Amino acid sequence: MEKRHIISVLVENKFGVLARIAGLFSGRGYNIESLTVNSTDKHDVSMMTIVTYGDDRIIEQIIKQLRKLINVLKVRDLTSYNHIERELVLVKVYVTQKYRSDIYNMVNTFRGNVVDITPESMVIEITGDNDKLQAFIELVRPYGIIELIRSGCLAIGRGSKATSEMEKIKQIHNNK
Numbered sequence: 001m002e003k004r005h006i007i008s009v010l011v012e013n014k015f016g017v018l019a020r021i022a023g024l025f026s027g028r029g030y031n032i033e034s035l036t037v038n039s040t041d042k043h044d045v046s047m048m049t050i051v052t053y054g055d056d057r058i059i060e061q062i063i064k065q066l067r068k069l070i071n072v073l074k075v076r077d078l079t080s081y082n083h084i085e086r087e088l089v090l091v092k093v094y095v096t097q098k099y100r101s102d103i104y105n106m107v108n109t110f111r112g113n114v115v116d117i118t119p120e121s122m123v124i125e126i127t128g129d130n131d132k133l134q135a136f137i138e139l140v141r142p143y144g145i146i147e148l149i150r151s152g153c154l155a156i157g158r159g160s161k162a163t164s165e166m167e168k169i170k171q172i173h174n175n176k
Contacts, residue, residue, distance in 0.1 A: 049154050107124050112126040
């Protein structure tokens with residue numbers, strides 16, 4: 001059965017790494033639902049968060065293939081771990097004076113922010129997991145969505161278990 005998976009990939013920040021990883025997915029007919037990449041606390045190491053759908057066997061195969069790629073340091077399917085997941089959405093909504101307070105109430109309920117306002121529109125920023133963002137989008141849809149952009153999923157494991165270098169960090173602190 002296909003289910004949503006969040007794969008965390010720690011990579012060396014080198015030319016062509018993103019292309020090789022995207023090529024691995026496209027070359028085998030796997031779709032990437034969401035992809036975010038940015039540097040970590042080390043400028044030469046980046047973290048990729050990939051959201052894809054597949055059954056456990058397919059995801060296991062993807063992970064094995066990712067681990068074989070040059071410049072890939074660590075791969076982890078966060079789906080089966082206790083993790084924190086966040087995404088950002090910016091939504092420009094058509095709003096007249098008549099419904100402005102309704103929209104403000106929705107934004108407050110979702111702990112969002114109004115980041116721009118004109119006489120006929122509001123740009124709203126909401127962060128949260130996929131379900132929270134979808135719920136907000138569906139609530140404001142009847143008012144008229146002018147534009148919408150999502151950042152893609154970011155995810156990190158809970159607790160002290162880390163994708164990167166927790167053991168090295170502990171050793172450094174213990175030697176001080």
